[in-house]
Amino acid sequence: MADQKVYQASTTAPVNIAVVKYWGKRDAKLNLPTNSSVSVTLSQADLRTHTTAACSSSFTEDTLLLNSSSQDVSGPRTQACFRELRSLRAALEESNPSLPKLSTLPLRIVSENNFPTAAGLASSAAGFAALVRAIANLYELPSSPTDLSRIARQGSGSACRSLFGGYVAWQMGWKADGSDSVAVEIAPASHWPTMRALILVVSAEKKGVSSTSGMQITVGTSGLFQRRAEIVVPKHMAEMEKAILEKDFQAFGKVTMMESNSFHATCLDTFPPIFYLNDVSRAAIRVVEDINREAGKIIAAYTFDAGPNAVIYYEEKDTEAVAGVLNGALGNLDGWQSRNIKAQSTSAL
Numbered sequence: 001m002a003d004q005k006v007y008q009a010s011t012t013a014p015v016n017i018a019v020v021k022y023w024g025k026r027d028a029k030l031n032l033p034t035n036s037s038v039s040v041t042l043s044q045a046d047l048r049t050h051t052t053a054a055c056s057s058s059f060t061e062d063t064l065l066l067n068s069s070s071q072d073v074s075g076p077r078t079q080a081c082f083r084e085l086r087s088l089r090a091a092l093e094e095s096n097p098s099l100p101k102l103s104t105l106p107l108r109i110v111s112e113n114n115f116p117t118a119a120g121l122a123s124s125a126a127g128f129a130a131l132v133r134a135i136a137n138l139y140e141l142p143s144s145p146t147d148l149s150r151i152a153r154q155g156s157g158s159a160c161r162s163l164f165g166g167y168v169a170w171q172m173g174w175k176a177d178g179s180d181s182v183a184v185e186i187a188p189a190s191h192w193p194t195m196r197a198l199i200l201v202v203s204a205e206k207k208g209v210s211s212t213s214g215m216q217i218t219v220g221t222s223g224l225f226q227r228r229a230e231i232v233v234p235k236h237m238a239e240m241e242k243a244i245l246e247k248d249f250q251a252f253g254k255v256t257m258m259e260s261n262s263f264h265a266t267c268l269d270t271f272p273p274i275f276y277l278n279d280v281s282r283a284a285i286r287v288v289e290d291i292n293r294e295a296g297k298i299i300a301a302y303t304f305d306a307g308p309n310a311v312i313y314y315e316e317k318d319t320e321a322v323a324g325v326l327n328g329a330l331g332n333l334d335g336w337q338s339r340n341i342k343a344q345s346t347s348a349l
């Protein structure tokens with residue numbers, strides 16, 4: 001009788017929120033971006049995907065269960081991740097014939113998010129990062145997080161940044177095969193332990209225009225976009241890395257807000273225009289501006305992704321002046337808090 005043993009490994013990957021935004025692909029198949037980006041990883045205590053990867057000759061086909069619901073694995077992104085990881089395992093098996101032949105066995109992937117779906121957070125980043133690392137652990141691959149980021153990027157661009165905690169850069173790279181388009185750590189979360197994030201849930205509805213299609217319409221139609229990719233982002237990348245290394249919140253906050261504004265300006269400059277911010281989002285921006293005016297310096301920084309929900313960064317010492325005021329102005333705390341880079345959720349609906 002054939003070996004029907006079930007081999008398995010588990011891991012977690014965190015949610016990341018970009019402070020220099022990825023928007024635009026130069027190669028849609030390999031998910032190669034038109035600009036580099038930087039993200040802050042939120043604490044895994046409350047915001048992470050937990051994934052178990054198993055393989056066995058007793059399984060009949062590759063399967064993926066996300067929050068107990070069966071997902072299609074036949075798409076090119078998931079297939080690219082499976083293919084790359086299997087080929088790395090096959091190379092290991094070839095060089096060490098005593099290893100079990102896992103590379104040919106069907107995979108069973110089970111994933112759970114521990115953050116409320118209602119938070120409206122994009123989960124594809126944590127999802128693909130956890131999927132790739134769980135299979136790499138199952139296959140006992142000697143790959144570094146940066147090696148794995150090259151694979152996770154093919155699942156979803158922003159996923160490459162969730163292979164690290166803390167402050168992470170995705171270097172766009174220049175090569176056509178994408179081998180240099182990888183994530184690297186700028187600093188671990190412990191480098192700036194007082195950083196906090198507040199998530200304002202403006203709407204938990206699914207976004208109207210997906211990131212994948214929205215960014216390609218921007219690339220094809222926006223005149224602002226080219227200037228952003230060639231001039232604005234390289235400047236913001238340098239300023240952001242310096243601000244993080246120097247723990248300079250003034251600089252960090254200014255670049256974070258200008259980046260968000262630049263990204264949403266190119267969305268508006270897309271034809272037809274893409275509107276991700278709504279009236280509540282704009283109200284949140286005004287409250288942050290009031291907070292900073294009152295403080296006489298930048299103590300709060302907003303950023304918005306491909307949807308109306310706000311993420312507000314601030315330092316722990318300013319919790320009352322930032323989170324307290326925002327909660328008072330925009331709604332009731334509905335919250336979850338986490339440890340390192342704290343996340344609180346509040347509903348502004």
Ligand code: 2P0
Pocket residue numbers: 017018020021022023031037122124155156157158159211212304305306
């Ligand atoms: C980011 N976003 O840097 C930017 C900011 C949204 C706005 O990465 O097509 O879901 O899977 O590579 O990674 C959303 O894009 O797109 C995103 P795909 P992804 O976080």
